[in-house]
Amino acid sequence: MNKSIVVIGAGVAGIEVASILADMGYNVFIIEKNKNIGGNVAFWHHLFPNNRSAAEVREYMNQKIKVPNITLFPNTEVTDISQKKNVYVVRTNKDATFEVGAVLIATGFTPFDARRKEEYGYGIYDNVITSVDLEKKLERGENITTTQGMAPKRIAFVHCVGSRDAKVGHTYCSKVCCITGVKQAIEMSKMFPDAEMYCFYMDLRMHGLEYERFYKDAQENYNTQFIRGRVSEVSENKDKSIQLKAEDTLSGLPLKMKVDLLVLLVGMEQGKDSDKLCDILHLHKTPENFIQPQDPHLQGNVSSRQGVFIAGTCIQPMTINETMQNARSAALEINHYLLHL
Amino acid sequence: MQNEGLKNIWAKYQKEIADDHYYYLRSCIRQNFFPGAEYYFLKILREVLGKDVYDDPRHTTCTGIGYHSDIVPFETIQTVVAREFALMTAAGYRNVAVSCVTSFGIYSEILETWREFPKELQKARENLWKATKREFEIPENIAHASDIIYKFRHQIAEKAKYKLVNTNTGKPLQIVEHIGCHYAKMFPVKGIGGAEFPQVLSGMIAAWGGDVVDYPERRHCCGFGFRQYLVQQNRGYSLSNSKKKLESMQPYEPDAIICNCPGCTMFLDRWQYTLYEMEGKRYGQNNESIPVLAYEELAALVLGFEPWNVGLQMHEINTESLLDKMGIAYNPDEKYLDKNKQPIGSFNKTGCLSCC
Numbered sequence: 001m002n003k004s005i006v007v008i009g010a011g012v013a014g015i016e017v018a019s020i021l022a023d024m025g026y027n028v029f030i031i032e033k034n035k036n037i038g039g040n041v042a043f044w045h046h047l048f049p050n051n052r053s054a055a056e057v058r059e060y061m062n063q064k065i066k067v068p069n070i071t072l073f074p075n076t077e078v079t080d081i082s083q084k085k086n087v088y089v090v091r092t093n094k095d096a097t098f099e100v101g102a103v104l105i106a107t108g109f110t111p112f113d114a115r116r117k118e119e120y121g122y123g124i125y126d127n128v129i130t131s132v133d134l135e136k137k138l139e140r141g142e143n144i145t146t147t148q149g150m151a152p153k154r155i156a157f158v159h160c161v162g163s164r165d166a167k168v169g170h171t172y173c174s175k176v177c178c179i180t181g182v183k184q185a186i187e188m189s190k191m192f193p194d195a196e197m198y199c200f201y202m203d204l205r206m207h208g209l210e211y212e213r214f215y216k217d218a219q220e221n222y223n224t225q226f227i228r229g230r231v232s233e234v235s236e237n238k239d240k241s242i243q244l245k246a247e248d249t250l251s252g253l254p255l256k257m258k259v260d261l262l263v264l265l266v267g268m269e270q271g272k273d274s275d276k277l278c279d280i281l282h283l284h285k286t287p288e289n290f291i292q293p294q295d296p297h298l299q300g301n302v303s304s305r306q307g308v309f310i311a312g313t314c315i316q317p318m319t320i321n322e323t324m325q326n327a328r329s330a331a332l333e334i335n336h337y338l339l340h341l
Numbered sequence: 342m343q344n345e346g347l348k349n350i351w352a353k354y355q356k357e358i359a360d361d362h363y364y365y366l367r368s369c370i371r372q373n374f375f376p377g378a379e380y381y382f383l384k385i386l387r388e389v390l391g392k393d394v395y396d397d398p399r400h401t402t403c404t405g406i407g408y409h410s411d412i413v414p415f416e417t418i419q420t421v422v423a424r425e426f427a428l429m430t431a432a433g434y435r436n437v438a439v440s441c442v443t444s445f446g447i448y449s450e451i452l453e454t455w456r457e458f459p460k461e462l463q464k465a466r467e468n469l470w471k472a473t474k475r476e477f478e479i480p481e482n483i484a485h486a487s488d489i490i491y492k493f494r495h496q497i498a499e500k501a502k503y504k505l506v507n508t509n510t511g512k513p514l515q516i517v518e519h520i521g522c523h524y525a526k527m528f529p530v531k532g533i534g535g536a537e538f539p540q541v542l543s544g545m546i547a548a549w550g551g552d553v554v555d556y557p558e559r560r561h562c563c564g565f566g567f568r569q570y571l572v573q574q575n576r577g578y579s580l581s582n583s584k585k586k587l588e589s590m591q592p593y594e595p596d597a598i599i600c601n602c603p604g605c606t607m608f609l610d611r612w613q614y615t616l617y618e619m620e621g622k623r624y625g626q627n628n629e630s631i632p633v634l635a636y637e638e639l640a641a642l643v644l645g646f647e648p649w650n651v652g653l654q655m656h657e658i659n660t661e662s663l664l665d666k667m668g669i670a671y672n673p674d675e676k677y678l679d680k681n682k683q684p685i686g687s688f689n690k691t692g693c694l695s696c697c
């Protein structure tokens with residue numbers, strides 16, 4: 001039996017699968033296109049629902065790969081994968097070749113490019129940022145100000161940017177952005193206790209056990225108002241503050257509001273990495289452009305090709321906890337496959 | 342505004358615009374309101390740019406205003422449009438230049454309908470044949486007249502006698518642009534620059550030396566909105582929309598408003614007068630009103646044509662403040678004289694809006 005595995009992607013899913021398989025005695029080669037591990041968590045500041053530091057999760061990942069039978073190849077990309085019977089030959093842009101018994105795709109997600117929702121003015125107006133930008137600023141320890149250097153007095157969050165939106169081709173819910181919005185509103189309120197927070201939503205998807213509590217807390221203790229309605233138009237005032245228009249569907253009234261900072265809660269989408277691998281390996285994709293599992297109930301980590309496995313948010317939007325669990329199940333699936341070859 | 346972001350958006354919304362040989366489809370209202378606009382479109386294309394444009398006296402209104410007021414049924418307007426195309430086909434043209442944003446929206450909507458529902462196209466062919474015994478080809482290229490001026494904006498700039506620069510201060514003039522809802526909001530891909538950050542007029546303004554004012558209500562309706570105005574009881578609504586826009590642009594102290602659409606030019610011009618009569622309020626610099634021009638009128642001024650020949654005396658809001666800033670010479674005594682120097686009559690109220 002070939003006891004080697006290539007894991008593509010060193011985010012939460014990839015690292016977790018690698019560490020479990022390494023524990024089981026497999027040799028794992030992790031190929032990561034970036035310099036650092038961590039995927040999207042690499043630049044995240046705090047995590048919902050308990051506001052723990054994302055650095056703790058990164059530290060966990062760093063420790064996990066410090067074992068002799070895991071080798072990390074940073075700044076490396078897969079260029080080709082071919083199959084000889086039960087062996088996969090994986091080639092990289094660094095001229096490395098790996099002959100392995102199984103391949104795991106854990107390429108994660110790409111945050112939605114908010115410039116595609118032109119009406120929100122991202123990339124055009126100075127004081128329109130995304131939830132990812134906000135996390136990065138917080139993580140870098142930057143002061144949160146308007147681009148004019150003022151502390152914001154009113155911040156609005158727009159839910160479902162690039163999700164549940166047929167106009168951008170994404171009809172699915174990205175699952176994490178509602179609670180991210182609540183988390184960020186609380187963080188901003190803690191930072192600016194006198195400021196008002198507004199969240200514009202279609203409906204709030206508080207699916208986690210603690211999320212409803214978190215949501216209530218935001219309303220009761222952190223000056224956050226939730227307005228059911230989509231933002232239809234964003235423009236810039238002369239003083240560079242942002243004017244937004246929306247319909248408050250609960251009161252049935254149109255609404256115009258001036259805010260100092262607008263945060264777009266961007267969803268998840270599949271990027272070039274998973275597209276490329278799906279092309280190379282002829283994998284099936286879902287209509288939503290995620291990688292299609294063989295069977296959504298019984299073989300959620302098995303791709304449409306034998307010996308190629310999938311884990312994490314390349315399958316569908318997931319929280320970090322769900323990604324962890326999904327990765328563990330992928331590791332068991334791979335072990336089972338290799339044992340029965 | 343971040344220029345890089347704007348450029349990214351504009352790159353997404355460029356379209357093919359025919360280079361020559363246009364079949365011209367006029368606006369049904371513009372010749373009455375601002376006749377110089379269409380006259381100078383033809384003159385600039387033919388005499389300045391050396392293009393071939395066929396101005397066919399047989400073509401009619403597109404009936405768009407009737408359609409948007411629920412008076413003209415969809416089937417009827419499709420047949421009318423089919424007839425325009427039949428005239429174009431018979432004249433040996435393949436490219437259409439549309440002089441009205443409402444019509445441009447109508448042509449775009451009907452062509453999309455025919456593409457999505459070929460049975461509708463078949464029905465339109467049959468209806469036209471029954472009514473007129475005419476047949477038609479679908480145009481190879483449909484451009485709004487402003488698309489064509491946009492396409493040749495740099496050539497116009499090369500031949501320009503005046504720039505959109507305040508000759509007193511040397512600074513670019515601050516110009517508000519309004520593209521009209523039906524130019525790109527229905528089909529953003531059919532408008533240069535798309536619907537949110539349109540480039541068609543702002544491209545002209547930039548090429549001729551001016552600055553574009555990005556004010557909060559830039560995308561808001563001019564106030565025409567068809568039934569907002571056409572149903573008399575709704576006219577307060579029409580007026581309040583124009584007011585909203587004017588109030589929003591006021592802090593930027595614009596030197597002029599440039600419009601894409603006959604209706605928008607008309608409403609932003611005439612309603613300023615009405616608002617002044619109602620509230621005693623003006624929205625431009627020094628408590629004056631803001632001149633409102635069609636893009637062809639602006640192109641004609643830039644090229645050095647005489648303002649009264651361009652028809653600027655047909656505007657409710659005086660345009661002299663703009664002419665003065667641009668350094669354009671004019672004879673105030675000739676404002677209301679025809680080409681034989683005979684009086685053509687004048688508005689009773691216009692002059693008081695910005696002169697006294």
Ligand code: SF4
Nearest residue numbers: 160163173174177178
């Ligand atoms: S989690 Fe909330 S914000 Fe994100 S896509 Fe779903 S409903 Fe929208």
